[in-house]
Amino acid sequence: MDFSWTDEQLSFRKEVARFAREELQDDVIQRDREEIFFWDGWRQCGRFGIQGLPVPPEFGGSGGDALTTVCALEALGYGCRDNGLLFSINAHMWGSEIPLLSFGTENQKKRYLPKLASGEWLGVLALAESVTGVARQGFQTRAQRFSGGYVLNGSKTLVTQATDANLIIVFANLQSADGPTGTSAFLVEKGTPGLTVTGSLRKMGLRTSPMTELSLLDCELPLESLLGAEGQGEQILAASVEWERICGLASYAGTMQRLLETSSEYSRERKQFGRAIGKFAAIERKISDMEVRLESSRLLLYKAAWLKSQGKDSYREAAMAKLYLGEACVQSCLDAIQIHGGYGYMTEYQIERELRDAISARIYLGNLEVLA
Ligand SMILES: Cc1cc2nc3c(=O)[nH]c(=O)nc-3n(C[C@H](O)[C@H](O)[C@H](O)COP(=O)(O)OP(=O)(O)OC[C@H]3O[C@@H](n4cnc5c(N)ncnc54)[C@H](O)[C@@H]3O)c2cc1C
Incomplete structure (x- = not known):
């Protein structure tokens, strides 16, 4: 096994560390105290190409492989002390970009990925529930299929950055006409009637990355909001988790x-x-x-x-x-x-x-x- 970096990876790593040192410094002590997200830093990262790291060029990213992405994120962590910002960036990449890249239709990818890769949009994943945690079998969030689409009811907790998210990938147990179809994933855009982001949760650390709960009340979604196939939630989650565990x-x-x-x-x-x-x-x-x-x-x-x-x-x-x-x-x-x-x-x-x-x-x- 060859563990040496290519010249391109080495110079990219240097460039990321320089960018982080020069552009991502501000009063993180105060923002940590006041639980404030570093929006300027987020936008700078978007312009630099951080959020677009795993996204292929045809959708506005640089299409780096896992090794190049790890190389860049390590350098980012070295240069930037705002772990909350870095955590939100990770949640965005592995929670929204990877599921879309791996299971999105061509239309879904074209609609969302360029905005997510540039940092214009923020995407998150809503899985955890207050009673069952992340154990999917017991999810109380339900999706019901009807002729024109799906209707979602339930609530999620511990969701990173839901307040600011333009796109939330919500996991729910789907009930079709033929019975339960298992966990499915849905693309829910900000402003969808029935979606409410509720009370912010105060935390011990990563305080510059806001966290909230959300509720879905008769939240109607079009058919094309389904990500992957009905009942494919487990596989979608597995793709996200694999990247998150490697690069996160x-x-x-x-x-x-x-x-x-x-x-x-x-x-x-x-x-x-x-x-x-x-x-x-x-x-x-x-x-x-x-x-x-x-x-x-x-x-x-x-x-x-x-x-x-x-x-x-x-x-x-x-x-x-x-x-x-x-x-x-x-x-x-x-x-x-x-x-x-x-x-x-x-x-x-x-x-x-x-x-x-x-x-x-x-x-x-x-x-x-x-x-x-
Ligand atoms: C900073 C942060 C950000 C997060 N962001 C998000 C987000 O964006 N979206 C989202 O959906 N969720 C998010 N979460 C929630 C997170 O995914 C869950 O908190 C996590 O997966 C643990 O689940 P739980 O809280 O239900 O704990 P539980 O599963 O209830 O665990 C409680 C305890 O029981 C132990 N335990 C559980 N099962 C077993 C087992 N089988 N064997 C042995 N011990 C066991 C655990 O290790 C733990 O010690 C976030 C959490 C944190 C802390």
């Missing part, structure tokens, strides 16, 4: 690299008992653990992305990458806080926020306990 945590590798660099620098500069703290074995050990975790994360990430880029099955490797990266990033945040001592606990040093943000990766789209 790539930015965490960038974060881990940033944490490693700042912690190493701090351990060289900070003196206690007449020595740089980096000379103490306990601190040295934490720094080397952080480095090992980063390299292990990269290997898992690149292998899963490489398999996907080769058209091979990457389900197992993607799950392992997600499982490991989420844990590794949390542990490296804890080490970085410890190395910085009292300052590491302070908001101003921006490590406590990284920890709050990183913990979410142990939960969304595959709990730690379920993946293990």
Whole structure:
């Protein structure tokens, strides 16, 4: 297996890191406190081509394979400290673009993908429900087929960015004239009568990425709003989850690299008992653990992305990458806080926020306990 990057990938990676450093900096501490999304950053990313990474050129993107996408997202995570913005971008790409790319009709792709790829539109996926979580068999959101289309009733929770979404892919259990047809996915546009985005949910981390609940009350949709075939919800979700598990945590590798660099620098500069703290074995050990975790994360990430880029099955490797990266990033945040001592606990040093943000990766789209 060849793990070397091509020259194009290397220069793209550099260009993304430069873009993130120069264009995606603002007062993230305050936005985190006030739970405000970084719209300027979102638009800049759209212009740069981030949201269009997995979308083929005929639909307005650059058509990067999984490896190139991972390479770019890792660099983005290294240069940009707003994990909420990066999380929303990931939710948009894997939650709306990939399902459309994999299962959309030509008309659906032409209608939605160019706007999603440019960042003009924001797309999300609404799966979780308050009673059953993400267990599809028990979904209370129902779709009923009638001659002109479908009518949806139910509610969803924990939906990232639903307030701002122009397009929501809603999963519902479909009841046709012949009986239950299983979970199906529907394209619901903002402003559709019967769709209401309700109460925003306050969170521990990723606070710059808003989250809400939504309800569907006799929400009528045309026939062409069905994504894929009736009952194909599982396959649609599997396509989204596979990409999300491979690429969704790539930015965490960038974060881990940033944490490693700042912690190493701090351990060289900070003196206690007449020595740089980096000379103490306990601190040295934490720094080397952080480095090992980063390299292990990269290997898992690149292998899963490489398999996907080769058209091979990457389900197992993607799950392992997600499982490991989420844990590794949390542990490296804890080490970085410890190395910085009292300052590491302070908001101003921006490590406590990284920890709050990183913990979410142990939960969304595959709990730690379920993946293990
Ligand atoms: C930041 C964030 C963003 C999110 N964004 C979205 C979004 O955009 N759209 C959306 O639809 N959802 C979203 N979610 C919801 C997310 O997908 C679910 O929270 C997640 O899949 C876990 O499901 P649950 O909350 O129902 O937990 P549960 O499944 O109820 O899990 C509760 C506990 O039980 C354990 N458990 C469950 N099943 C098993 C098992 N079989 N074996 C062992 N242990 C088990 C879990 O590991 C966990 O510890 C988001 C969540 C977060 C945290």
